[in-house]
Amino acid sequence: xxxxxxxxxxxxxxxxxxxxSFHHTSKYSKSHSSIKIDKSIFNPKQGTMITIYETQQGTxxxxxxxxxxxxxxxxxxxxxxxVFSLEGGK
Amino acid sequence: xxxxxxxxxxxxxxxxxxxxxxxxxxxxKYAPKFLGGRGVNQRILLNELRPWVTPFEPANxxxxxxxxxxxxxxxxxxxxxxxxxxxxxxxxxxxxxxGWFASELKFAGYDNVVIQGKAKxxxxxxxxxxxxxxxxxxxxxxxxxxxxxxxxxxxxxCGDVQIACIGPAGENIVRLAFIIVSGSRAVGRCxxxxxxxxxxxxxxxxxxxxEIELNNPSAFMSLVESVTKRLLSLPSVQIRKDLGTLAVxxxxxxxxxxxxxxxxxxxxxxxxxxxxxxxxxxxxxxVDTYGCTACPxxxxxxxxxxxxPYAGTHCLxxxxxxxxxxxxxxxxDDPAASLKAQQICGELGLDxxxxxxxxxxxxxxxxxxxxxKENTDGLxxxxxxxxxxxxxxxxxxxxxxxxxxxxxxxxKASQVLGKGSEKYSFQIKGQDLVEGIRSTKGWALGIVxxxxxxxxxxxAPYTEYRQWSSKDSQDTFGVQTxxxxxxxxxxxxxxxxxxxxxxxxxxxxxxxxxxxWAAPEGVNPKELSEFxxxxxxxxxxxxxxxxxxxxxxxxxxxxxxxxxxFTRRDDYPPKRLMEEPIKSGPLKGELLKKEDWDxxxxxxxxxxxxxxxxxxPTKETLARLDLTECVDIxxxxxxxxxxxxxxxxxx
Numbered sequence: 001x002x003x004x005x006x007x008x009x010x011x012x013x014x015x016x017x018x019x020x021s022f023h024h025t026s027k028y029s030k031s032h033s034s035i036k037i038d039k040s041i042f043n044p045k046q047g048t049m050i051t052i053y054e055t056q057q058g059t060x061x062x063x064x065x066x067x068x069x070x071x072x073x074x075x076x077x078x079x080x081x082x083v084f085s086l087e088g089g090k
Numbered sequence: 091x092x093x094x095x096x097x098x099x100x101x102x103x104x105x106x107x108x109x110x111x112x113x114x115x116x117x118x119k120y121a122p123k124f125l126g127g128r129g130v131n132q133r134i135l136l137n138e139l140r141p142w143v144t145p146f147e148p149a150n151x152x153x154x155x156x157x158x159x160x161x162x163x164x165x166x167x168x169x170x171x172x173x174x175x176x177x178x179x180x181x182x183x184x185x186x187x188x189g190w191f192a193s194e195l196k197f198a199g200y201d202n203v204v205i206q207g208k209a210k211x212x213x214x215x216x217x218x219x220x221x222x223x224x225x226x227x228x229x230x231x232x233x234x235x236x237x238x239x240x241x242x243x244x245x246x247x248c249g250d251v252q253i254a255c256i257g258p259a260g261e262n263i264v265r266l267a268f269i270i271v272s273g274s275r276a277v278g279r280c281x282x283x284x285x286x287x288x289x290x291x292x293x294x295x296x297x298x299x300x301e302i303e304l305n306n307p308s309a310f311m312s313l314v315e316s317v318t319k320r321l322l323s324l325p326s327v328q329i330r331k332d333l334g335t336l337a338v339x340x341x342x343x344x345x346x347x348x349x350x351x352x353x354x355x356x357x358x359x360x361x362x363x364x365x366x367x368x369x370x371x372x373x374x375x376x377v378d379t380y381g382c383t384a385c386p387x388x389x390x391x392x393x394x395x396x397x398x399p400y401a402g403t404h405c406l407x408x409x410x411x412x413x414x415x416x417x418x419x420x421x422x423d424d425p426a427a428s429l430k431a432q433q434i435c436g437e438l439g440l441d442x443x444x445x446x447x448x449x450x451x452x453x454x455x456x457x458x459x460x461x462x463k464e465n466t467d468g469l470x471x472x473x474x475x476x477x478x479x480x481x482x483x484x485x486x487x488x489x490x491x492x493x494x495x496x497x498x499x500x501x502k503a504s505q506v507l508g509k510g511s512e513k514y515s516f517q518i519k520g521q522d523l524v525e526g527i528r529s530t531k532g533w534a535l536g537i538v539x540x541x542x543x544x545x546x547x548x549x550a551p552y553t554e555y556r557q558w559s560s561k562d563s564q565d566t567f568g569v570q571t572x573x574x575x576x577x578x579x580x581x582x583x584x585x586x587x588x589x590x591x592x593x594x595x596x597x598x599x600x601x602x603x604x605x606x607w608a609a610p611e612g613v614n615p616k617e618l619s620e621f622x623x624x625x626x627x628x629x630x631x632x633x634x635x636x637x638x639x640x641x642x643x644x645x646x647x648x649x650x651x652x653x654x655x656f657t658r659r660d661d662y663p664p665k666r667l668m669e670e671p672i673k674s675g676p677l678k679g680e681l682l683k684k685e686d687w688d689x690x691x692x693x694x695x696x697x698x699x700x701x702x703x704x705x706x707p708t709k710e711t712l713a714r715l716d717l718t719e720c721v722d723i724x725x726x727x728x729x730x731x732x733x734x735x736x737x738x739x740x741x
Contacts, residue, residue, distance in 0.1 A: 011388045013381030014190065018163055021301070022311060028162050029197060029301035038249070041274055041406060042236065044378035044392055059299070078163070078315070080322065080386035 002052055002063060002073060002084050009081040010048040012039030016084065019074035024061050034063035035075060050083070096305040097158050097625035098126065099196045102134075103222065105215060107289055108148060108207030112222050117201045122628050122638075123716070126158035128171035128184060129597035129642040130202050135173055135182075136645050136723070141653045141730060145177045145281070146263060146288035148208035154195070154254070154294065155203075157599015161196035161302045161383070163314045164621050165321055165613070166601030168192060168382035170254070170271060177265045177281025178444070178499050179520035179543045181650040185282050186547065186596050188382035188390075189272030194252040197298030209290040214255075216246060217296040227292040232258060234437040235270040242295050255293035256283040257439025259487040263287050264497040266448060266486065268441040274390065274406035275382070278441040279521060280542055281499075305627030313620060317613060318386050326556065326609040331379075331387045335410035335603075336368035341555040342414075345575050346677035347526035347533070349419045351473050352450040353516055353667065356526030357675025358418040365423040366413055375405075375429060382601070389603060395426050405429040406436060411524055415446035419524075420453065420479055427476030431483060438487035444499060447515075447522030449482050451500035452492065454514035460507065467491035516664045518544035519656060528667050529677035530554045532572070532581035535690050536588060538663050541646045549589030551581075552607050562610040576677065578686040582693035590639030594618055597642060615639075640698075641715040644707055648720050648727075651706050655731025657738035658705040661691055704738050 014030070014037055021033040030036075038049040053060045065086065066073035076084045098121060101114040120130040131153035143149045152174045159167045170192035176183030195203065198219050205215075212227040225245065230238050235257045243249050252272055259267040260283030267283030268276045277283075286292075304310050321327050329337045342348045348358045358366075375395060381388025395403040408429060416422055416431035435442050455461040456471035463470060467485070469478050469492070485493025495503045500515040500522055516523040521543020527534035536550025553563065553572035563572035567587050569580030588607070595605055598618060606612035616632040623629045630638075650656045662668070663682050671681040695702040699711030706727070712720045728735065 011379050011381035011385075011390070012190075013385045013388060014193070014383050015163060015386065018161075018384065022163070022307070025301065026307040027301040027303045029299070031197075031299040032301065039380060041272075041378070041380050041390075041392060042239075042404075044394070044404075078318070078386075080318075 131173035156192035160599030183280035185277035260287035346675035421473035
């Protein structure tokens with residue numbers, strides 16, 4: 001499963017969100033991603049709310065841990081802050 | 091509406107505020123010839139704006155453009171370009187910002203939004219995919235940018251919306267007003283916020299649930315991954331992430347490029363500089379780091395002041411220029427005051443560069459007995475007085491007292507005051523100069539030639555501050571002098587390279603920081619052409635892409651030629667910087683020599699295919715760039731501005 005290690009490091013760059021949609025659809029979008037990032041720049045103490053959809057919600061597909069790919073999940077690979085990790089295998 | 095354009099969203103949204111009507115047109119009308127973002131905005135403005143329209147008339151237009159690659163994962167592909175007639179120069183007005191607005195606009199289905207007309211009462215434009223509406227904004231009028239963000243999110247009942255808005259300064263048609271994007275990023279310079287205010291347009295809010303489709307997704311993503319990996323290993327990128335763009339400060343002071351007391355000198359005394367170094371901000375006030383869409387190396391930092399007279403201030407984002415603006419240029423040595431000034435400017439909607447320049451002019455005038463307490467509302471204007479500077483910011487935003495004069499910008503204010511006060515206004519084409527330029531000749535040439543008025547983001551090379559090797563210089567520009575600040579030779583070639591490349595970044599929607607500006611290893615035009623080809627399916631070579639950048643640069647030149655009749659005379663630095671040498675610092679004694687400047691100009695115009703006497707593009711150049719439709723504009727400009735042409739020919 002995908003583990004969120006240190007959400008306070010998240011900068012809100014949406015790389016994971018867009019990369020996730022790319023995995024599911026080969027396109028970039030926020031609405032077809034299994035990840036939702038909500039960072040409040042006005043209230044830094046609030047931190048970042050990171051949601052990983054374990055089941056489909058509306059247009060958001062469930063996270064499948066990029067199981068059909070030979071390499072680590074895109075969010076794990078591309079997050080520059082290394083917020084995500086894959087634990088327990090796919 | 092074409093939604094299946096690869097890379098592009100496919101549509102341009104047109105809105106007439108006077109009639110309330112809105113419609114769309116296909117982006118293919120302008121792309122790929124003008125690429126996207128800034129290029130498409132500028133082409134529309136040159137096509138549709140008449141030269142006799144003044145900036146604040148309803149007939150002026152305001153174009154918002156997301157880049158072709160914005161909304162993808164190309165590193166730094168977050169940028170929004172906003173273009174209009176310039177409130178300060180009447181030539182091209184253009185500004186660029188990061189944040190999350192531009193990608194949201196693409197997801198909503200639009201590459202550009204073009205506004206015309208004027209609403210009868212305050213409104214904001216709300217875009218939710220295909221649903222477009224003008225909503226009443228009387229309750230938002232008078233609110234700060236921060237309050238506006240909050241109230242619009244409440245009004246639309248959704249926090250997941252991106253907003254570009256103005257503060258009270260824009261509403262009050264202050265020529266120094268900017269547009270705040272995503273709460274913290276600014277479309278600065280050129281008074282674009284005042285254009286928005288003149289149209290009774292408080293904000294644009296956008297929410298998009300669509301997708302960006304690519305022609306060759308797997309190859310595109312492979313290139314994204316390899317480029318991102320390389321960027322993350324670059325020290326020049328890493329330092330921006332650690333310290334933000336404040337990191338540039340020490341580089342500038344080291345080369346005597348830091349204005350002190352309104353260009354009395356270009357070197358900040360060490361005892362003052364030590365108090366405003368980037369590490370001071372980082373170590374004492376940093377509370378958060380945030381990144382624009384698709385940025386792996388975020389420079390967005392926010393700061394909180396928890397003690398002293400400014401305790402409780404939360405300042406979102408501060409740029410390197412802030413060290414000049416409300417720091418060295420005004421002789422202010424208190425970082426907390428700089429942060430407070432930044433926070434107030436941001437919330438009231440004022441561009442820091444132009445605002446601090448107007449204040450610097452006023453202080454200089456006061457110190458030289460051209461202004462007194464009788465005309466400054468009782469304020470005593472002294473160098474280093476942060477409290478008075480902050481008071482003046484508020485007065486400017488509300489056009490209160492002396493603020494009403496300063497709200498016009500330093501040049502216009504000096505024309506009103508007269509008495510020789512023009513010598514304290516350091517401007518080019520009507521827009522203020524922010525940084526020291528006497529020591530770094532290529533940097534100076536790029537800043538002075540900038541078509542929106544003085545600015546370093548339109549062709550000024552950073553190679554001198556980063557001390558590029560002669561090999562990197564030769565490989566990139568075909569000359570060896572990029573890293574040598576005081577050499578005039580070769581600088582025209584470097585500027586002519588970067589003014590094309592800057593047009594590419596702003597049209598494709600990429601951030602400077604990841605480009606081959608700070609470091610030769612940054613994303614280069616060849617890679618941009620690969621990204622563009624893989625994204626859109628339109629194969630374009632590096633050479634063709636560079637030609638597109640040059641084409642966009644020439645469209646903007648034609649706007650200035652047509653609307654203002656700028657000539658070679660407008661491509662010189664402020665006179666004092668050509669006569670008064672730098673007084674101290676490592677490059678003490680440097681100034682910009684007239685004869686050397688003339689040689690650089692001649693070389694630049696030749697490289698560009700512009701007439702060296704007038705600086706105007708030749709018919710042959712317009713034809714080479716597939717801009718034959720601009721030949722008529724050239725002829726009309728000759729009729730309109732024959733007097734300026736005559737003067738330029740006599741020089």
